[in-house]
Amino acid sequence: MANKQFTRADRVAQQIQRDLAQVIRAELDHPQASLITITDVEVTRDYSHAKIFYTFMGDEALREEIAALLLRAKGFLRAQISRGISLYKMPELHFEYDVSIEYGMNLAKKIQEANALPKAPDDNGQA
Template identity: 65%
Template sequence: MAKNFTRSDRIAQQLQRDLAELIRAELDHPKAALVTLTDVEVTRDNSHAKVFYTFLGSEEDAQSIAAKLEAAKGYLRSELARGIKLFKMPELHFHYDHSVEQGMHLDGLISQAAALPRAPDDDA
């Protein structure tokens, strides 16, 4: 069975790979290696790309990274244009992805619920 990937999906995957490498290698921040790109969504006309990322560090470092990404998005876009031949390189919009933190919170709640004493009639 053939997989139906749209051109936008393939572009998003390539942007995610290339952006991750660029951020790690080129971003002028001591903790840039701690940035993880979780997803990239490209509009159908390739004019905009939402880049979702997470950061493992303190809250003030996360704010510093967010400011650095915003300041460097023009540079990152121009570097991407050198490697990917597109009629129009999408404008980058960075969004912090809270899903990892929410997942860790839910995991903690599940662990707490599992540690609670069981009712006497709950044998299963």
């Protein structure tokens, strides 16, 4: 079995993901904030920037409102997660909507639709 090495940046990213999910759920003042899911965090090697990937499982019309909410709250969120992580400099947060979940759901739906189609007979006359 291969021994996978995790860098400190990976561990910091995982901690930021856990802490940020908890702060968003508990402290953001929006009725739909509990529907925000942090899917991944990428931290630069010098810890100056963190790209936060998120999804929103609520109404699609609220997606822009949630993006604006996260943009306005990023200073507050950064301050809150800095309490749990001991770094010389807390990374600046950059939020990016993660389309991979929607892409996967659409792909699964298309596969289901393709499987539901009647099969054409092959050369032997069998379906």
